[in-house]
Amino acid sequence: MIRFLHTADSHLDSPMRGLEAYEGAPVAALREATRRAFEGLVALALDEQVDFVVIAGDLYDGDWRDFSTGLFFTRQMARLHEADIPVYLIAGNHDAASVLTRRLTLPPNVHAFSTRAPESLTVPGRPVVIHGRGFPHRAVPENLVPDYPAPVPGSLNIGLLHTSLTGAPCHDAYAPCTLRDLTEKGYDYWALGHVHQPQVLARDPWVVFPGNLQGRHIRESGPRGAWLVTVGEGREILAAEHRHLDVVRWARVMVDVAGLADPTELPGRIGEALQAALADADGRPLAARVTLTGATARHDQLKRDLPQVRADCLGQAQVVAGDGIWVEEVEVATTPLYDLADLAARDELTGIVLEALHAAGEGDLALPAEAQEMLRVLPPEIRSDIEAELRGEGRAALLGDVRAILLETLARRGGAE
Amino acid sequence: MRFERLAIPAYGPFTGFVLELPAEGADFHLIYGPNEAGKSSLLRAIRDLLYGIHGQTPDNFIHDYKDLRIAATIAAADGRRLTFQRRKGNSRTLLDAQGEALPDDALAGWLGVVDRDFFTTVFGLGAEELRRGAEALLHGHGELGQALFSASLAGTPVHRILAALEAEARTLFNGRARTNVRIRPAIAAYEEAQRRSKEAVVRPEAWEAVQRALAEAGAERDRLDAELLARRQRRDWLQRCLDALPLLGRLAEQEGRRRALPDLPEVAPDFVATTEAALAARVRAQAETDRLRARIALLERRVQDSEPNAAVLAEAAVIEALHQRLAVYRQWCDELVGLETDGADAEQRLRGGMRDLGVEGEPEAVEALRVQAGDAPRLGEVATALDTAEAARQANRDAAQQAREDLERSEARLAALPEEEVTALRAALSATAGAAESAKGLAEREAAVATARAKVDRQRDLLSGAPGEAAVACALPVPAAATLRQHEAERERLGRDRERVAERLAEAEERLRQIDGQGRQRPTSIEPPPLAVDLAEADVVAQAEELRLQGQEAEAARSAAQAEAATCEAALADWDRRWRGLWAPCGLTPATPAEMLDWRDQWLELRARDEAWRAAVDELARARTEVDTALGLLRARLPPNLPEVQGASLVELRALAEGRVRAADQAQGARVTLQGQADDQRLELARCEAAEPGLAAALTEARAAWAEVGAGLGLPPLGTAAGLALLEQRRQLVAELDAWMGLCRQIAGKRQAVADYAAAVDSAAERLGLPVGVVQVREAALWAALEAARAQRTRRDQARTDLTDEQAQRPGLEQALADAERRVAEACAEAGAEDGVGLAALLDQLKGRQGIDTEIARLREALHVAARGEPLDAFIERVRAEPADALAAEAAGLDQAIAAHQAERDRAIERLAGAQEEGARLERTGAEAAEHRQAALATAAGIRQDAARCLRLQLAQHFLREQIERFRRDSQAPLLARAGALFAAITAGRFEGLGTAFTADDTPVLVGRRAGREVAVEAMSDGTRDQLYLALRLAAIERHQRHHEPLPVIFDDLLATFDDGRAAAILPILSEFGRTSQVLLFTHHRHLVEIARAGLPPDGLHVHALADGEPAAERG
Known part of the structure; x- marks a missing residue:
């Protein structure tokens, strides 16, 4: 019996994104999370005494130049070397751009596949042949599968490939190929990398994206x-088991506030939802985006009082888990109970405000001078995020928030009535 | 929609209430009712009727929830009519006239989209809302858009809404401010974290350099270690030789002495020790035996000499008992003396008491004076009753006399108080209070006018380039601030564009230079590689091609940047032309936008100061008029014959009038107080006179009881104090008798005990033949004899025990002596000695030989240390082969060489440690780089959230401002015209209407028009502002009603704060309003009904009196 580990997209030292630091946030738990997850991978290989490990690319972040990241990787590989466990890896698009890939000296148990042409390596002492080729450049627009060697009869044939297939959602095309290209190659197992969502595309033969080792933002929940x-x-293949190695779990926590009569009940509902999410995380710290949903008469109030709702969420996170939950963002995605047409018809003033907001949804949106000044001073990467809200679907959501804030402020006559 | 009829079968205070609201004439209904008549309940009932009864309504204090009912008949302008009821519940609460359920949305067609809150705020208006609306006008500085918007939205304070949005937005971002905001400081923190991350990043080159340094330092250290080891080994051997040489010398000497010794018998190794031990044992055993024998003889003599006195020991128990009781005997003797003295004193006091009370004979005769237990308290009670009755009667007589005297004094003071009527004078004072304040401030106002003028002049001097006349300067058509800021923003943007283009141009040129530099080191041709070329060569060619493409891109970027630079310069020139044109109407040559914004601020300040000066002049004139009117009024109210009235100022006249009013008030207050006091005094006198007969009868009864009890105790007829004192003397004498008799009994008992003890002592002394003496001396002799006998017996017993122990040791000591003698004899035999003397000499020789052998062994043992495991004889041979004299010099030379070598090695190790430390630092720094990057991203997340929130708040504020302005533009003309007409009517023509003016920053503001002048909202009195707001609200309601199905308008005590004149001016407007919509005016002022009836035509209103939940309709 042979056992091996298949991983990819560890993106070592890649940071957690979208988490604002605040007092009580579990900063320590998230520090070096990608390293801790990779250490977990090595520990799993040692505990399970696997025969070898395959890494399907993107060990590093392409624009990350810190050599200590590479040194960390070699130290971990040295642990496997002491246990006589070989490692086979290919360069992904990020690795191709990484200075670490070119300058790092790897331990003797680590075999990096050529980036110029596909090659086949036999696992010593095992009837296993691994075929693979790394990315020579960040962009590889051609299909690499046809050039992969034919399967070796009498051996377990594993294809190691970094690819976006025909283009996964939210991913650009890298070494594109079809599932059929892979299944007809004659290999027993395709160990893929690049797509961060774990998924099994086929079982005869096995075609598997392992996903990344550690989620780094809310889209990787x-x-x-x-x-x-x-x-x-x-x-x-007798069994293929997905072992959870993330040290911090990203989660979207949905809180249904429909029918919420008493606003003081809101923190309790948030607390219950966080408790359930925490239980699903098997004891890991949680990086959570809390989303309030449902049709409610308090839609405008929630939008207007977003800072207070956020404070409630942080408070509940503390109550439920102490420093075990980091609230990434609080999103009010509720819907109002009123009909905008009725509101517009009721009185002239509300009507013209709603009409103006509706008109702002199309055509040019003139920003006030102070907003332009704020955008000007924002760092470019943040400014682009904010400016994205001024276009397309983002603008509709933005104007929806503005409308709710305005209606609530008017209804409240400016103060907390 | 209008109400034709309201019927409330059960709700709040109403039971079977019906209010008919006829439509003839004006649909204006004045509903009058005093406080608590149910007006508020009726208002709630109307709202609950239309929108449902609230779940926790408080209007169930008479009728249960399930019984609550409100009904109405409503009619629409198109003739539709509906009669319905409302009950309390969660659904199907609308019923028709017969009680059958109607659909829940049956009123939707009548109410449209107007919900409960909107109905309450837009179609309801009370005094409180009026006041708040007027204040909002004031706080908004009359800004026209806000005023119209606010009035149209039921008084929503738009300025507060805008302020709330702006305040929250400014906690996040506030222009260039860096304190009390979040975004700018967070951006600084973000950039700092990114900078730190970049600084902390470990470059591969740095790491490889550290690795190289590490390898070189390690190799150097290893080489030095090997050389140092060889030198240390030689130095170590030399040290071993130097350590061993002195020992080897002493070893040779001892071996020579051993060889020189004579022949001695070979004995066992321990022979000398065992033989010396045997000789010493023999001496010790002989000495012990001699000492024991002498001790036994001594103890035998001590036993014979120590026999005790047997007769004394036989009396031991008796003597011990007497000795124990001796202390008690002594105490009895002392107590007996004290008792005899006390007895004599007691007898003397007893006989003295008998003499005082006239009792004759022996002390026992006192027993006849003893009083029974219950008689004494009874006598005390009777005496107390008698004393109380006498005191009460005397107090009553004193109080009557005091009341009589006080009453006479009060009547005399009342007769002396003056009287004067000051009501008219008081009213005049009240009417002139405001004028007095104005008079005090006249000088201040005059100074304020002068100061304001000076400020205007100074401010004008600060405005460079403006006309000299302030009024002309104020009228300049200066561009709006927004326009200037737009120009400034455009100028900044163009400047930034120019800088950005310049940077891109520089970057492109720098990139071109870099590519040119790299191109010189690489093949520039891109000949296709031959098939046989290896893959490394292919990479080089590919990189060259990539370099060429990058060069082309850089060239294109430079060209584009140059084109953009030209465009920027043209745009800047165009901007400058427009900028100068903007200021041409003012006749000014503009400086930079920032400077002209400052200039404009100064110009605005000039306008503000000019306006302030004009307001101060108006205020001064008004104050002077007010003071003159007050002077006339006060002179008319004061007596004309007073000399100080003529020629007095307002302040002096008011002081005079206040003094007269104060004196009259004080006299009136004193009169009321004195009358009250006299009434109280008369009441007190009558009460005393009524109590006198009862108090006299009680005194007579108490005196008879006292005489009866005294006789029963054998007392002579005395007063209460003397009788009680005699009884106390008798009680004390009986107590003295009891004490004397007790002492006599104690003295007899003590005398008997002392005699018994003396007899026992004498008896024991006689038996032992002790000499005669006093009791205590004989007892001491007895105790001494007993102690001596016991000591003698103890000494004898101890001697016997010691003798037994010593005799038991004797056989053992004699055996030890025999054994020692035997071992000495055996040693002589083994050594061949004839006797003990010969044995001692032989022993000395044997000990000398043993000493030499021991020293030789010790020296060889010491040499083993230097040999360090090497066979000793081989080691000694090697050492002796070395040149002993040269060893020290060689060692010293080696020490110097090793020290120098060691220093060199330490330096190599330092280099190695430095390289290792650098490596560790780089690893740590690398982790820090990731942490800094994580911190930067955490900060970025916060900035992103704050910026998104801020953008929404800014947009909300922006949208609201824009729509306010839009509403102003769209509705200003009709709304302002109608509100102006209403305002003129409400103010009874004091104002001609409303208009607009513009502030310094071109913001249109609302102003009233009076006598051809504009009056700002801030300059209006509170009452006028209330009227202005009412006019705006009425105009807004009219406008709403025109575009929607009209709904009834309800005014709740709207005119509560209006004086009669203002109310009279408003009522016709409300009546007129009732021609188009139904108007319900609630009031609790009866006089308002009179004013309405007097001021309106008969068909101008309907009056409904609301008393105790029952209406009474009447036609106006």
């Missing part, structure tokens, strides 16, 4: 880890 694959004597 849910469990993250590596695949532990068990191969039978007849080289058939």
